[in-house]
Amino acid sequence: MDKIALLGGKTLPRVGLGCMGMSEFYGDNDHKHNLDVLNRSVELGYRHFDTADMYGQGANERLIGEFLSNQSRKDLFIASKFGIRRGPGGGLSRVIDGSAAYVKEALYRSLERLGTGYIDLYYVHRRDPNTPIEETIGAMVELKKEGLIGGIGLSEVSVDTYQTAHNVHPIAAIQTEYSLLSKEPENGMLQACKENGTAFVGYSPMSRGLLTGQLNASTVSQNGDARQFLPRFSGENLDANLTLVEALTELAKDKSCSLAQLALAWVLAQEEFIHIIPGTRREKYLLDNFNSLNVELTAAELLWLRAHFDEGKVAGSRYPEAAMAGIEN
Template identity: 40%
Template structure:
């Protein structure tokens, strides 16, 4: 397994991480046996970074991850946990974000119990709480680091200004943020700021939630519990355009002897050793395909062809709907269509 460092302040992790959200939430029904088999396959392949959130399935994802990691040494897994999203019994996440110090301790207490561990490797606020200064949130996390309950502090979907304020309080290991051929907004300011401050990037959505996986089609029907049904890039008026971009990528992949998904992941990997893509595989075969990207080297000529085929800003539709975009600190300093 190739390894990368999460910034100058973080741990060494596998060059690909496993994002576990889809095993419990947002992408429609999941098969628990397949999910557990995927976690096992990830461990066997040498993946060490596992990403979850206490609000994924109202705790279900953490319990699932504990079950999947059972029988393995704790040191084999770097657990990255998000907190702060407030939900309700109906499964909505419309309650906002809670980044208060007292709430953070409470969130962590429950996560430790569900994960079956006495510490979390990377702990991060899922979205910036506009009512709580980031200095207070990071200060509370720093106290948990001192107490030994948290190893590293991460952030998620924050802008460059927030990054600087947070890093002035305590070293930040990484920023988890969407980054793919269709979502390149971090390149303007956030990524340069991360590099200036020695902060790594864990990139989620590297396949744009399956859109550029090479497996999507216009005929695919989405369940009522699949949030992609309301995502602008999957809407009927945008989907045809976006899938045409995928076909351009497919031609390059075929010439390379690779799959579309592998080329898309390899592109993210090629953008810097400080970037660790998270793949949201829910089945062992999809994970195996993603792992193939690790040995796929894109030449300068191939990268240039990809840039022509899918230039920055080529996607039709924003990466989230208007309400979700408004909650992203990372989107407040740039054009939200990128």
């Protein structure tokens, strides 16, 4: 398995760090501890850090900005996203905005929070159905010409939207959920990325911790943990999915690796242009996730894992119905 691959014009380790959980969605956070984890990640070899303006209503970008102030900016690759405007106080209400005016407004605010003069990879977080994607990408191209952003990316879009955008300007990366439990990118997107030379960034490659074997109903039900509202983590669905995960124990033992590393290695093995951005707030898992680059799975093991997590065996969808409405298929 190749351990590095191109992303936004840079050669990077194929395991990056998803930073969303350091600001919300997974319970309480410790700011100083999160900074320590971010700094430690660089020592371990991480270079790719993924954030978004909506995470913590800007708090996540400010955290990354503070982290960057103590690092060599040129050595790190920062990806952020725009387009989801949340309601006051971080509520669930949101508006998707991909208008040219908002693209620029959002970027300037992100740059200020990050304390940097440029963002290496800037994603459309969700496509605005009321704005032609050509308009959104056109505005991003102007920002790229100004040197404010590097690569242009898209998140959770259809193949048609991706191809239309790519015709306006080459798309550097597509970001979509991809794991043993969520194989939707295989329905055309991975093939299109391969044909066009676009990197693919898989988020939630451990299905929000479900594939680690460390979760249970009590963990998910804690205050501030958004997973309790996701169908895949609810009641009988959670029980069924945990049973699927438990069956990985023997294989992990044979491979002398963790369940999480099995899950991550499976995603990485699908295509050499795939990057993953598992998130964590604990140094133990930071190292564990990065070392998934060293786990080699045989062809037979890869096939067994695919069959074991056949789509028909996975209980519950990724998001509630209302949230799925914003995701293109």
